[in-house]
Amino acid sequence: MAVREVKLCLLGDSGVGKSSIVMRFVKDTFKEQLESTIGASFMAKRLVVNDNTFLFQIWDTAGQEKYRALAPMYYRGAEAAIVVYDVTREPSFDSVKDWVKELKRNGVSDMVIAIAGNKCDLEDLREVNTKDAQEYSDNIGAIFTETSALTAVNVSELFTSIAKKLPDV
Ligand code: GTP
Ligand code: MG
Numbered sequence: 001m002a003v004r005e006v007k008l009c010l011l012g013d014s015g016v017g018k019s020s021i022v023m024r025f026v027k028d029t030f031k032e033q034l035e036s037t038i039g040a041s042f043m044a045k046r047l048v049v050n051d052n053t054f055l056f057q058i059w060d061t062a063g064q065e066k067y068r069a070l071a072p073m074y075y076r077g078a079e080a081a082i083v084v085y086d087v088t089r090e091p092s093f094d095s096v097k098d099w100v101k102e103l104k105r106n107g108v109s110d111m112v113i114a115i116a117g118n119k120c121d122l123e124d125l126r127e128v129n130t131k132d133a134q135e136y137s138d139n140i141g142a143i144f145t146e147t148s149a150l151t152a153v154n155v156s157e158l159f160t161s162i163a164k165k166l167p168d169v
Pocket of ligand 1: 013032034062149150
């Protein structure tokens, strides 16, 4: 059966865990001290959902401010985006809203957007309410989930939900 290729990019503040989510999904590993991404990094991963094979082509962008101007190179033409924030850092959730505005303006019109509140293992340090983030995501028609790259909770499910929401080709 044909393989459905999906170009996807991850966006969000530096340190929220974009690369960690990708590492968990692609290699099923986690690093306590991961290097901050320079520019962007690419990985591919196959995923089978309901008998359909998807080949995710994942662009993991760098969150540091100095790389912000590079982001359009990665989200342009992407069919799906995961916008990540850190549930223990409220400002990283404000940045999600800026990214979503930018994607709605410059991304493909039927882009599948997923919002991921990462580091949900750090419940004691939580600053972003689940309900608020869920409501915001519902309002903009995005997938919403809380993930932990550390414990692996909801990481593969995140990609599965995206696959299910992609238009047929
Ligand atoms: P940039 O590449 O700078 O944009 O950052 P990033 O979003 O790729 O973040 P990265 O994956 O490098 O993670 C930053 C730090 O957070 C790392 O030291 C990770 O170990 C840690 N981290 C990532 N995900 C989790 C998580 O789910 N839980 C916890 N407790 N720590 C996490
Ligand atoms: Mg990174």
